[in-house]
Amino acid sequence: MCATYSHTVKRRDVEITQKDGRLLVLLAREPLPLSLSQIAREAHYQLPGLCDRVGVSERHLRRVFEDGIGIAPKDWLRQERMVAARSLLREGSMIKEVAIDLGFTTAKMFSRDFLLFYGVKPTDFQRKESAHILNAAS
Secondary structure, X not given: OOOOOOOOOOOOOEEEEEEOOEEEEEEOOOOOOEEHHHHHHHOOOOHHHHHHHHOOOHHHHHHHHHHHOOOOHHHHHHHHHHHHHHHHHHXXXXXXXXXXXXXXXXXXXXXXXXXXXXXXXXXXXXXXXXXXXXXXXX
16 A cells, blocks of 8 residues: 655745835735835845745746736846945945945946946946035035
């Protein structure tokens, strides 16, 4: 007599939605929606950390993202990271500090990614922002 065991893995219910210009993640185990931007910051803008926090595999998260907002999670994380970088640079943070805060391994890698994303070097961006603020104040 041979016993047969079936093992069923139930996927966690995860949904990504947009409300009031913010991306929210709805998790079956959480009573309220969570800010996806906040989770991204906590995960240092790294896909594995985001997957751990949400509780799904990278493959499943990719499906949920593409169904929910139409882009890959890696692309969204890059955008979030660059928006955070721009904000920190506007506040006057040093480039090296921004690179560390956002999880880049070096300031050089951060500067390269910023240039590719915005078409301007972080130092030039800060210089233009400072000049803009001074002109607005006078």
